[in-house]
Amino acid sequence: MATYPERTSAPDERSFAALLTFLGVAFSFSVTMIGTTLPTPLYPIYQDAFGFSQLMITIIFAVYAGGVIAALVTTGRWSDQLGRRPLLFAGLACSLISDLLFWQADGLALILAGRVLSGFSAGIFTGTATVAVMELAPPHWRERATFIATAANMGGLGLGPMLAGALSQYLPAPLALPYLAHTGLAALALLCIWQAPETASRPAHPKLSLQRLSVPPAVRGVFVPAAIAGFAGFAVCGFFTSIAPAMMGKVLGYDNRLLIGLVAGSIFIASTLGQFMQGKLPLNLRLPLGSAMLVASVIPLALGIHLQSLALFMLGAIIAGMGQGVAFRAGMGAITAASPPDERAAVASTFFVVAYVAISVPVIGIGFMASVISLQTTGIIFAIFVGLLAVVALVLLLLPGRKQE
Numbered sequence: 315m316a317t318y319p320e321r322t323s324a325p326d327e328r329s330f331a332a333l334l335t336f337l338g339v340a341f342s343f344s345v346t347m348i349g350t351t352l353p354t355p356l357y358p359i360y361q362d363a364f365g366f367s368q369l370m371i372t373i374i375f376a377v378y379a380g381g382v383i384a385a386l387v388t389t390g391r392w393s394d395q396l397g398r399r400p401l402l403f404a405g406l407a408c409s410l411i412s413d414l415l416f417w418q419a420d421g422l423a424l425i426l427a428g429r430v431l432s433g434f435s436a437g438i439f440t441g442t443a444t445v446a447v448m449e450l451a452p453p454h455w456r457e458r459a460t461f462i463a464t465a466a467n468m469g470g471l472g473l474g475p476m477l478a479g480a481l482s483q484y485l486p487a488p489l490a491l492p493y494l495a496h497t498g499l500a501a502l503a504l505l506c507i508w509q510a511p512e513t514a515s516r517p518a519h520p521k522l523s524l525q526r527l528s529v530p531p532a533v534r535g536v537f538v539p540a541a542i543a544g545f546a547g548f549a550v551c552g553f554f555t556s557i558a559p560a561m562m563g564k565v566l567g568y569d570n571r572l573l574i575g576l577v578a579g580s581i582f583i584a585s586t587l588g589q590f591m592q593g594k595l596p597l598n599l600r601l602p603l604g605s606a607m608l609v610a611s612v613i614p615l616a617l618g619i620h621l622q623s624l625a626l627f628m629l630g631a632i633i634a635g636m637g638q639g640v641a642f643r644a645g646m647g648a649i650t651a652a653s654p655p656d657e658r659a660a661v662a663s664t665f666f667v668v669a670y671v672a673i674s675v676p677v678i679g680i681g682f683m684a685s686v687i688s689l690q691t692t693g694i695i696f697a698i699f700v701g702l703l704a705v706v707a708l709v710l711l712l713l714p715g716r717k718q719e
Contacts, residue, residue: 329452332450335506335509335511336450336452338507338509339450340466341466341503342504343466344466344469345409345499345500346435346436346439347439347468347470348496349409349435349474350433350470350471351470351474351578351582352478353374353478354474354478355478356489357559359482359488360425360489364421366422367681369681369684369685371560372556372678374425375429376678378429378674379552379671379673380433381433381436381437382436382437382440382670383437383667384434385435386437386525386667386670387524389442389525390524390525390663391523391524392522393442394514395517395520395521396520398442398446399507401438402439403507405436405439405443406503408431408435409432413494413496413497414493443463444467445513446510446513447462448460450511464643468582468585468586471551471555472579472581472585475576475579476576477496478575479570479575480571480572481495483572525659525660527664527667528657528660528661529664530653532654533653536648536649537649539645539711540601542704543601543641543645544645544665544668545669545671545672545703546638546700546701546704547585547608547637547638547672548670549672549703550631551581551635551673552672553700555578556680557693558574558578559574559578560684561627561693565690565693566619566622566623568624577628580631580632584631584633584638585638588607588635588636588638589639589642591636592639592643595640600640600643600644602708605704605707605708605711606704607634607640607641608634608638608703608704609701609705609708611700614627615697616694619697620694642669645665646662649665680692
């Protein structure tokens with residue numbers, strides 16, 4: 315009589331289910347971040363439809379960063395008390411309401427409200443989803459979990475302008491369809507979070523508190539150059555997601571929204587590549603090399619604006635993105651390693667606040683400056699400003715006797 319082996323696929327099925335759950339949460343992270351950069355190639359349409367000035371466009375963009383900072387400070391520690399899933403649901407709810415507000419926007423008020431809620435969604439997800447992805451990683455994926463979370467974050471930021479650019483350029487209803495498409499993606503993300511297990515051990519009596527911001531004296535020698543380099547890198551990201559559409563149309567002479575989205579998104583895709591590459595660089599050279607790449611990006615960026623060359627402009631974006639990725643991940647690693655265990659959350663939150671101030675404040679300055687002098691000259695001055703910041707960080711990192719982390 316023939317005999318058959320017992321069925322032994324249950325462990326494999328459980329492993330496959332765990333992998334799908336892990337990838338589903340990473341997908342949800344990416345979808346949320348896509349929503350935050352979706353309006354980038356649409357800003358010229360808003361300008362034409364509602365008569366917004368370039369300064370108003372930069373303010374619309376900057377309130378997003380205010381929402382991110384508010385969420386980081388307010389909810390930064392809540393997922394340890396309430397669980398990861400409730401915070402992720404809250405972040406997706408903010409993202410969905412933001413879509414609805416943009417879809418129905420008939421003027422400035424709803425657009426500003428949509429941007430603030432979009433910032434809330436990013437601020438909630440930045441910390442909570444990163445931790446959730448790492449906690450849900452199957453054993454053989456754990457070494458790559460941090461990069462998967464990073465790729466979901468930065469990759470989503472890069473895909474947002476590309477998706478909106480393609481839909482708004484080639485399909486009808488350019489101010490509605492991108493948000494409807496994102497709503498569908500967010501609905502799938504909700505299902506992914508719904509079926510994911512809770513990974514946090516919630517206390518019986520949760521205590522909700524604000525995330526404290528601080529930089530202990532022992533960490534400042536590492537924090538200051540890392541924060542300066544991070545400020546420079548994130549300022550460039552803010553530039554490309556707020557000013558690049560106007561720069562592409564009014565200076566370089568391109569109004570194809572897919573092309574605008576590709577250029578604006580390229581800096582985030584390059585950042586993802588830079589964050590992947592930094593792990594292969596010598597530890598003590600990571601932050602200096604990231605800063606040096608930011609310095610190097612100034613030349614093609616400024617020349618691209620001056621010569622009205624799309625190729626040079628995009629080359630500057632790619633170099634800056636890679637430098638930002640290397641500097642950001644290396645800087646975060648250095649300050650985390652230098653911080654006492656009970657201070658790491660506060661120091662990391664402070665670093666993120668610096669990053670999102672960099673995304674917002676300089677672009678408002680660009681908006682003011684562009685209302686006084688030409689947008690072309692403003693762009694060149696901004697490129698030089700970023701380069702000088704990166705030079706300061708590089709000099710501080712290379713000072714004789716400075717301890718390399």
